[in-house]
Amino acid sequence: MSETVLRARQLTKRYNRHLALDRIDLTVRKGSIYGFIGQNGAGKSTLMRIAAGLAHPTSGSVELFGASEGAKLVTARRRIGTTIETPALFPHLSATENLEIYRLQQGIRNRSRIRETLSLVGLADTGSKKSAEFSMGMKQRLGLAIALMSEPDMLILDEPTNGLDPLGVVELRELLRGLNRETGLTILISSHILSELDQMATDYGFIHQGRMLEQLSASELQTKCRQYLHIKVDNPELALSVIRKGLLSAEYELEPDGSIRLYGGFKRAGSVSSLLFSAGLEIEQFTPVGEQLERYFSRLIGGAAYA
Template sequence: METVIAIENLSKRYKDVQAVEALTLELKKGEIYGFIGLNGSGKTTTIRMMLGMIKPTEGSCSLFGRKVALKNTKMWERVGYLVETPYAYPELTVEENLRLFQRLRQIKDPEAVGRIIDQLKLTSYARRKAKHLSLGNAQRLGIAKAMLHQPDILILDEPVNGLDPAGIVEVRRLLRNLASNKGVSIFLSSHLLSEVALIADKIGIIHQGRLVEEFRTDELNSLIERKLLVGTRDNKAAAEVLLAQGVTCHLNAKGLIEIEEKELLERPDRVSEKLVETGFPPTYINVEVESLESYFMRSIQGEGEG
């Protein structure tokens, strides 16, 4: 599959601040890459370097096999982007903003603006001035501008920021459709792993400017921690019985018996049977699954913070 974005050893330093350090990643045609990090982790700096808005201290970024550079202007005809806040002319309406952008992009298709207004559910706001839009609808306008010329690459910085839950679902479906059915490659940043996991094919976690972890979304299930929590009328005695039978367990901070053996996580009924047989029938038993946000925090804390 064709590689459309290739970042190699990309770094950016501002005097004493290392904003991005030795970042390497790639994105294939039709893939969605979720770039996850806290505010200030280096997400937007990376995106600005990808778009040629700022020059890297070291390393390089290539789009469609061509290095991002001022002389390679032709590549931008195939790239759409939304960086930080969605910019619009405040005194112009939604439709006027898009018509202006259509002229700037030299888009000849007369249906382009109407089609994107419909796609982004902006029809009822088409004649509203941009300055009177809610944060969510301003964000929709920003995404509409990024998509207006039907690019092959979309680079979106926090694209669902300000959207209500229904709007988030709509944008998620729209982006997934573009990738799956149109072959558009999408690089999007966010601070919410739980949201990105619903749409991305691949996820990279950036912290303090470094890519600390990268995985395919279908691998995430195996990375998340699970534990079996058991309660009885005498947890200390019940835990001693389980230990004597070779079950690795301990009492957690809440006084419950905690078991992390994979085999028993998949068959908690076996633990229940052992306890019933030894006179400690469980009063509580549950497989607790780590949340995606907890996994994200564990990943970055493993890098020496927290």
């Protein structure tokens, strides 16, 4: 069983009458990229803020690197880097000066770490330019540099692609994937734009109105989102034989109720139906099934259009 970096147990957060988090359970495995998906106001930022120590839970607990209480939990937060909501910058300071603050704060003796971190995020050549004059993409990258300054074991990134152009999104994704692959950095990343996460995340958590709807790995999600033809005929054995002969590379499953799942059959639906029909089979059901991540999430939160 893989090591857990962050675990939330029955985490609840109430702001007066508003229930921001409702008994959330969440587990982030070491070395994973955990895509935290939910609409605006679903509770993603609240959970991340509690994990980062910025907000106190109403009930429930957070465990970080095995520490769940008091001073140990506070100290464990030295192993994380965060950007919550907006990049936290001093607008009157340059990128180097901004990082100098955090170098001093974290007690990092090696001054060259600033240069290394700026190079990593592609801001090494900004010189004395004040961060107020940076584009939104540069600010996001500087925010990420601050989070990476102390060489953390885990990054908590709340909507880090906000304000980035499409190229910036791709660059950020590649940077995070690279860090994850090369250093084993664990990443908890939130977004309400699912397509930003589906090429990167290894695990997913879907949150809606303060409730965790589902947690699953990327492969589980892929299976759930996989497109297939759902076929029900009067003679399944014959149907499988026909499919095997007619579609040599076909991947299929026979369900206990006798129905067949024919994966990748979307594009070949016409030829499949012809094959079955010409074999004299009586087709009771012939339905394309499967969905994109967006559709899956929409269905999960009760979006009737995709149900």
